Amino acid sequence: MEQNSKKTVRSGEQLKKSRRTHALVRAAVQLVFFIAMPGAFYAGFAGIKSIFGSISAGTPIEMNGFIWALVLVAAFTILFGRFFCGYICAFGSFGDLIHWISGLVQIKLFKRKKQFELPEKASKFLRILKYLNLAFIVIFVALGLYAKLRGANAWDVFSQLTSLSFRFDGLTVGIILFVAVIALMAIKERGFCQFLCPLGAFFALLPMLGILRRDKDGCIKGCSICKKNCPVDLQLEADGFSNGECIGCDKCAAACPRANLAHPENKLIKYELVPVLIKAALFFALGSLIGLCRFF
Amino acid sequence: MKNINFIIKAISLVLTVGVLLVYSGFAAKHHSSLKAHEQAVAEIEAHNAEVLRKLNEAPAGKYKDGEYEGSARGFRSDIKVKVTVENGAVSAVEIVSADDDQAFFDRAKGVIDSIISAQSTEVDAVSGATFSSNGIINAVVEALKTAEG
Ligand code: SF4
Numbered sequence: 001m002e003q004n005s006k007k008t009v010r011s012g013e014q015l016k017k018s019r020r021t022h023a024l025v026r027a028a029v030q031l032v033f034f035i036a037m038p039g040a041f042y043a044g045f046a047g048i049k050s051i052f053g054s055i056s057a058g059t060p061i062e063m064n065g066f067i068w069a070l071v072l073v074a075a076f077t078i079l080f081g082r083f084f085c086g087y088i089c090a091f092g093s094f095g096d097l098i099h100w101i102s103g104l105v106q107i108k109l110f111k112r113k114k115q116f117e118l119p120e121k122a123s124k125f126l127r128i129l130k131y132l133n134l135a136f137i138v139i140f141v142a143l144g145l146y147a148k149l150r151g152a153n154a155w156d157v158f159s160q161l162t163s164l165s166f167r168f169d170g171l172t173v174g175i176i177l178f179v180a181v182i183a184l185m186a187i188k189e190r191g192f193c194q195f196l197c198p199l200g201a202f203f204a205l206l207p208m209l210g211i212l213r214r215d216k217d218g219c220i221k222g223c224s225i226c227k228k229n230c231p232v233d234l235q236l237e238a239d240g241f242s243n244g245e246c247i248g249c250d251k252c253a254a255a256c257p258r259a260n261l262a263h264p265e266n267k268l269i270k271y272e273l274v275p276v277l278i279k280a281a282l283f284f285a286l287g288s289l290i291g292l293c294r295f296f
Numbered sequence: 297m298k299n300i301n302f303i304i305k306a307i308s309l310v311l312t313v314g315v316l317l318v319y320s321g322f323a324a325k326h327h328s329s330l331k332a333h334e335q336a337v338a339e340i341e342a343h344n345a346e347v348l349r350k351l352n353e354a355p356a357g358k359y360k361d362g363e364y365e366g367s368a369r370g371f372r373s374d375i376k377v378k379v380t381v382e383n384g385a386v387s388a389v390e391i392v393s394a395d396d397d398q399a400f401f402d403r404a405k406g407v408i409d410s411i412i413s414a415q416s417t418e419v420d421a422v423s424g425a426t427f428s429s430n431g432i433i434n435a436v437v438e439a440l441k442t443a444e445g
């Protein structure tokens with residue numbers, strides 16, 4: 001395409017600034033949602049469990065608060081890509097925090113040059129686990145066996161923490177898993193999201209309209225900066241099946257020297273961070289409406 | 297073909313939602329006839345119990361009539377309930393106060409129906425809202441302790 005070859009190349013200084021601003025805005029949005037809606041992912045996934053629970057009981061699917069939460073996060077993902085995962089989900093944000101701390105420890109304390117990175121091959125293989133996890137949970141719920149697993153998951157422990165409730169009786173297995181998940185997220189950025197999250201597996205199977213698009217023709221030959229900056233080791237395709245794995249963090253877009261990765265709405269609004277804030281505000285409003293906000 | 301992955305995913309989504317809606321429609325029909333049947337049975341049983349009570353001149357249930365309060369720990373807060381006992385049976389459970397997250401708590405309230413229709417606190421907690429619903433169950437247990445004759 002003609003226009004692409006004219007696209008400006010961002011200088012090193014500009015890129016540094018772009019990445020910095022993006023990281024700050026993203027962290028700020030994540031913090032707000034971590035404080036205000038720490039239960040959103042839990043409620044969304046409870047929606048999936050609720051559907052299969054109804055099927056297991058042979059009763060009609062009732063539109064309870066959990067299913068509304070599921071509809072909200074799914075609709076958001078279809079419209080905007082996994083914006084929910086990238087900016088809103090408290091568990092994902094928690095993972096980012098752990099990975100950041102882990103990086104500081106590795107570099108400052110152990111004087112490593114670079115933070116440890118899991119080989120791409122291993123990640124690609126481990127990704128499959130989350131689909132198995134989703135299938136496993138859904139089948140257990142449908143067979144009416146899920147109640148037996150109560151407390152044996154990391155999310156129950158996390159929600160006790162975020163709700164400042166601190167009741168850990170009956171959560172021993174959960175605590176062990178929670179510690180394991182923390183270790184995983186320290187080794188691999190968003191390791192839980194990529195390898196284990198059942199809600200993430202569901203998201204990855206959704207059609208996404210507003211996912212980032214890479215304008216391949218406008219790319220610098222042989223460049224793979226976006227892939228190097230991506231926690232999921234992705235170089236987005238025009239319509240690749242694994243695009244669903246993209247957790248919507250927008251890190252690649254902020255790092256591309258050609259500004260060659262954009263959401264459809266970026267064509268309407270020049271400044272990339274404005275749509276981010278609009279999407280966040282929209283989720284906040286709708287989430288509060290269905291009772292996800294702990295303050296309203 | 298362009299956008300083939302998107303199209304496949306979109307079609308699967310539409311099919312899944314469609315199947316769930318069809319299922320729900322059938323289940324609703326089945327469920328309402330089942331409910332009607334259950335209600336008829338319940339009415340007959342209530343009538344029988346009433347007749348027996350009149351014959352024996354003694355209360356039918358093990359609880360004394362009246363209103364009782366009880367509280368127990370929920371997810372984030374203490375849940376306080378008011379239990380109404382009529383003709384020896386639990387006829388209503390009202391939440392007096394609770395401060396659990398709304399989405400979870402609304403869902404947890406489902407156990408109230410279970411308790412009333414089972415006339416027992418040995419009911420399953422609502423999945424996804426286990427802490428809140430167990431809180432309600434335990435609060436009812438506390439309230440009924442004071443109702444025992
Ligand atoms: S993949 Fe799961 S845990 Fe990770 S951000 Fe998405 S919903 Fe949250």
Ligand code: SF4
Binds near residue numbers: 225
């Ligand atoms: S960073 Fe990615 S999108 Fe940008 S020019 Fe390089 S390969 Fe293309």
Ligand code: SF4
Binds near residue numbers: 246
């Ligand atoms: S860096 Fe990777 S995960 Fe993040 S938005 Fe880009 S492709 Fe998606």
